[in-house]
Amino acid sequence: MQIGSVSLAGRLVLAPMAGVTDRAFRQVCREHGAALTVTEMVSTKALCYQDKKTPALLALGEGEHPAAAQIFGHEPETMAEGARIARAVSGCDMIDINMGCPAPKIAGNGDGSALMRDPALAARVIEAVACAVNVPVTVKFRKGWDEQSQNYVEFARMAEQAGAAALAVHGRTRAQQYSGAADWEAIRAVKQAVSIPVAANGDVAEPEDVLRILDATGADMVMIGRGALGDPWIFERANALLATGVCPPLPPFAERIDTAVRQIELAAAYKGERVAMLEARRHVNCYLKRQSGLKAFKTRICALERLEELYHLAEELKQTVQDG
Known part of the structure; x- marks a missing residue:
């Protein structure tokens, strides 16, 4: 092109x-x-x-x-x-x-x-x-x-x-x-x-x-x-x-969450942790849009303030949703 x-x-x-x-x-x-x-x-x-x-x-x-x-x-x-x-x-x-x-x-x-x-x-x-x-x-x-x-x-x-x-x-x-x-x-x-x-x-x-x-x-x-x-x-x-002509499947949930975390890490490196974590509340929730039964996690995401909190939450999510 x-x-x-x-x-x-x-x-x-x-x-x-x-x-x-x-x-x-x-x-x-x-x-x-x-x-x-x-x-x-x-x-x-x-x-x-x-x-x-x-x-x-x-x-x-x-x-x-x-x-x-x-x-x-x-x-x-x-x-x-x-x-x-x-x-x-x-x-x-x-x-x-x-x-x-x-x-x-x-x-x-x-x-x-x-x-x-x-x-x-x-x-x-x-x-x-x-x-x-x-x-x-x-x-x-x-x-x-x-x-x-x-x-x-x-x-x-x-x-x-x-x-x-x-x-x-x-x-x-x-x-x-x-x-x-x-x-x-x-x-x-x-x-x-x-x-x-x-x-x-x-x-x-x-x-x-x-x-x-x-x-x-x-x-x-x-x-x-x-x-x-x-x-x-x-x-x-x-x-x-x-x-x-063949569409590959989405990667496993754990990989998708790891990518969400990496995106927020990059944002923190570019614009600082405070701003990145405020914006993470929207972005990380978007990564969960295909997964049901995670309402409690979505509420917690909207209160994130530090990367360390995101790391812990990501591990909990991966333990909760294990799709291989």
């Missing part, structure tokens, strides 16, 4: 998710077969105003290439300058522009999915960013603002003409947020309308869904978001299914 000058070793991409796809989680997903990872979205205004916390979100892991840095905003000049800073700070191989985030605090400021309501401004943003950096620029967007304004095909053509090297399409409108079914036919229409690579996004929870969405959309790549939470193996299992 080729995006501009960047070659990918596979077709599966880890979607950017605010507060989720930090360096630790991206590293684990890369180790399990994600061909491309994308940072959490960062504000170009924050970058331009030299906010001290923002650059940390752009830090890539050792050997995390190819990788994209995702930026958001709606002012062409600020987006261009922010893209230059993001590229310099991270050493990323691509810049991804968020034009799909439905969160009120993002869209309400004219950023994210709000740009789908102003394609002319979106075009100026893409052109400005593409001219500002010497790496491929990609764009992630949705079907449209709501059911009455679905402009995904026109928006995709505009993005290509403005200089986008690839597109990622989430098959829902901004109004849907993450509810209802993703419209894979809309993604197919985008793929047929442009000549650049297209990543399909939405309702990919199992390896078999990768085959289904590729078949339904004709897309070049699959971008996996929530389906990867607590399940980085979705990438290697889907890769195997694509290559051989």
Whole structure:
């Protein structure tokens, strides 16, 4: 797979998710077969105003290439300058522009999915960013603002003409947020309308869904978001299914818990134990999503404060669930 000058070793991409796809989680997903990872979205205004916390979100892991840095905003000049800073700070191989985030605090400021309501401004943003950096620029967007304004095909053509090297399409409108079914036919229409690579996004929870969405959309790549939470193996299992037609099983529960612990250890090394343990409350619970009868453990996970507590809890979990 080729995006501009960047070659990918596979077709599966880890979607950017605010507060989720930090360096630790991206590293684990890369180790399990994600061909491309994308940072959490960062504000170009924050970058331009030299906010001290923002650059940390752009830090890539050792050997995390190819990788994209995702930026958001709606002012062409600020987006261009922010893209230059993001590229310099991270050493990323691509810049991804968020034009799909439905969160009120993002869209309400004219950023994210709000740009789908102003394609002319979106075009100026893409052109400005593409001219500002010497790496491929990609764009992630949705079907449209709501059911009455679905402009995904026109928006995709505009993005290509403005200089986008690839597109990622989430098959829902901004109004849907993450509810209802993703419209894979809309993604197919985008793929047929442009000549650049297209990543399909939405309702990919199992390896078999990768085959289904590729078949339904004709897309070049699959971008996996929530389906990867607590399940980085979705990438290697889907890769195997694509290559051989056979989907390997999930690893034993003990191995899955060990991976959860390792992810939190990496997070602690990158951002400190206190922050990592607060975030562990969500991440570790995600690793238990396929296992029933662990309600008491899930409650305890939400009170974790130290790595030592996580180590003890992990051993208890492995003793409780012994599936070989």
